[in-house]
């Protein structure tokens with residue numbers, strides 16, 4: 528037997544209004560399923576991570592986050608000593624990374640790629656944290 532959320536008295540199953548106080552009762556609607564198609568590969572990755580994280584306990588979520596997050600240090604080392612775009616590809620910005628590799632001889636795209644790698648990894652980790660630990 529459910530209870531009225533407004534006055535707290537017992538009400539019959541399936542009624543739309545409370546017979547005691549007249550307030551409309553919330554219908555028990557099933558939660559809408561998340562079937563939104565992700566737009567890019569990073570969204571798809573985070574979408575899959577969200578699905579995995581939903582089954583985990585709080586302690587497991589923290590470990591999962593630590594395991595999935597990307598390292599700014601690795602990204603910057605790749606961007607500095609390999610090619611700028613390599614850092615961006617590591618950060619999940621594949622297309623931008625390829626463009627920066629093609630134009631890295633112009634130096635400016637290389638410098639931009641180092642900055643963008645750092646920023647992209649920070650953004651990614653923030654979103655990852657929200658997806659894994661901020662979902663509840």
Ligand SMILES: [Zn+2]
Nearest residue numbers: 531534545548
């Ligand atoms: Zn009521």
